[in-house]
Amino acid sequence: MNHAPFHRLRLALLGVGLWLIAASAFAQAGAATAPPEFVDAAEEQRFHALVVELRCVMCQNQSLADSNAQIAVDLRREVLELMREGRSDAQIKEFLVERYGEFVLYRPQVKSRTWLLWFGPLALLLTGAIAVAVIVRRRGSGAPVPPDDSQEW
Known part of the structure; x- marks a missing residue:
């Protein structure tokens, strides 16, 4: 009995499976770092001014704006949510300092x-x-x- 066709089919399925896993991983990584959608230009400007003043808690010397670490992506999302809740920049910074310490500020008080x-x-x-x-x-x-x-x- 010749098992060569089954071996080729198994290799082909394995290759397709690995390709699908890699493609889904890249798709998830791209979706996680996608820039947020802003309501207007003023919100975008305020957001960018704020995240430049905040440090990524994982990266040593990168701001939230520059970092691509997952925690930075999450913090950017949280900053935007806090902005939309109506909190001031000082309140947002205070919230992050309470949570992560003064390290999160590029210019500590x-x-x-x-x-x-x-x-x-x-x-x-x-x-x-x-x-x-x-x-x-x-x-x-x-x-x-x-x-x-x-x-x-």
């Missing part, structure tokens, strides 16, 4: 906990400038060395 974050770079810059000024003064205060005339060309 100036509080006693974040002083080092806000003023640390300025303090380092001033410390460096003072150190450079002290070093330059110490080197410049020495007596000038007279030229050695014994070694002429």
Whole structure:
């Protein structure tokens, strides 16, 4: 008995099945990152201004607008829903901070906990400038060395 036709049929069905699985996975991925539909241009502008100020909680240095992570897609959808509920930008940010912490904000609020974050770079810059000024003064205060005339060309 010749089993070759059944083997070919099984391989063909396996190939079609794998192709369908891959195609459905790509279709789901494309649908998940599809841009939301906005009611008007003002809503779209407000949405984009807001998601640029929010950080993706999964990605280290990407805003919600830039990230394609699934959590970012979900958060963008949630931000739009909160906007449509009538919440202000400050209320939306407060909601996300309560849920994910201050990490979600690209510009954290100036509080006693974040002083080092806000003023640390300025303090380092001033410390460096003072150190450079002290070093330059110490080197410049020495007596000038007279030229050695014994070694002429």
